[in-house]
Amino acid sequence: MRKKIYIAGPMSGIPEFNKPAFISKASELEQEGYIVLNPAILPNGMTWEEYMYICIPMVSVADEIYMLKGWEESKGASIEHREALSMGKSVIYEC
Template sequence: MKTYIAGPMTGLPDYNRAAFFAAAAEITASGDIPLNTAFLPDGLSDADYMAISLTMLQCADAIYLPDGWRGSAGARAEYALAEKLGIEVLFQELKPE
C-alpha cells in the first residue's frame, strides 16, 4: 500500500522534516511505501509544493495524518481531497507520555 504523509511543514524548523522521515520509517517498517514530500527541495513556491503534493496524494492508497495536522492549511486541503477521492485515512494515535 502507498501511504501519503501529510502534516504541518510551513514555519517549522527544517520544515518538520524529522517528523516526516520518522513517519516514513514507520510506514516502511510496516511493509508499505511512504510518499514523503519532505524529500522535495527548498526554494519552490507554496503553489508548486501543493501541486506536487496533491499529485502524490492522488497516487496513494492511504493518507497518514499525524497529531497536529489540523493546524496546517495544506494538510487540511490534502485531507479534504483524500476524503473526496475515497482514499483511506490513517490518523496517528496519541501515545501516553
C-alpha cells in the same frame, strides 16, 4: 501488492519544516511494508503553491493518507486531507 501511503502534516513555520517527524514516520511505515510518498523529501526553495501542485497528485496515487499530529493547523495538510476523503482514500491519524 504493497500499499502506497502519503504522509501529510504541518511543515510551514515549524523548525526544519517538521522534516524529522516526516522522515521518522516514513521509516516506520516502510518497516510496515508501505511504499511511502513523503513530501518532506522534496527540495527546498519552491513556493507553497508549487509544493501543492506536486503533493496533490501524490495524494491521488496513494492508497491511504497518514495525518501527522497538528495537521488541522496546516492549510496544505487540510487540503490534502479533504482531497483524500473526496477520493475515498482511507485516512490514518497519528495519536
